[in-house]
Amino acid sequence: xxxxxxxxxxxxxxxxxxxxxxxxxxxxxxxxxxxxxxxxxxxxxxxxxxxxxxxxxxxxxxxxxxxxxxxxxxxxxxxxxxxxxxxxxxxxxxxxxxxxxxxxxxxxxxxx
Numbered sequence: 001x002x003x004x005x006x007x008x009x010x011x012x013x014x015x016x017x018x019x020x021x022x023x024x025x026x027x028x029x030x031x032x033x034x035x036x037x038x039x040x041x042x043x044x045x046x047x048x049x050x051x052x053x054x055x056x057x058x059x060x061x062x063x064x065x066x067x068x069x070x071x072x073x074x075x076x077x078x079x080x081x082x083x084x085x086x087x088x089x090x091x092x093x094x095x096x097x098x099x100x101x102x103x104x105x106x107x108x109x110x111x112x
Contacts, residue, residue: 003056010049014103017042021075021096024082025089032083039079046072063112071103 020039027035050072054065078096082089 001052001056003053006049006052006056008049009045010053013042013045013049017046017075018096018100021079021082022093024079025093025096027083029083035079035083039076043072043076046076062110064106064110067106067112068103071099071106074099075103 017039020035020042024032024035024039050068059065075096078092078099082092085092
């Protein structure tokens with residue numbers, strides 16, 4: 001598969017994961033099962049797309065990849081926390097925003 005396929009898969013999956021994570025912070029409780037399924041599948045596609053790109057471009061394991069993996073783990077966990085901790089939705093929203101900003105900065109600046 002071409003690197004473009006993995007790049008498109010990764011970016012679209014990140015957008016879906018991020019969107020549904022923020023939706024989970026305010027969604028009614030009856031949407032929990034559907035949202036968790038969607039975020040789980042999107043999270044898997046983020047992983048496949050990201051590591052597919054890593055394999056195609058032969059970057060190895062630079063430090064920015066570990067930071068992006070940490071951001072992915074945080075973002076993947078937040079949808080479930082959003083349903084369990086309704087009173088902390090504002091803080092969770094801030095954490096999600098920070099994780100996305102850090103991931104984007106890492107991919108464009110590649111500091112390590």
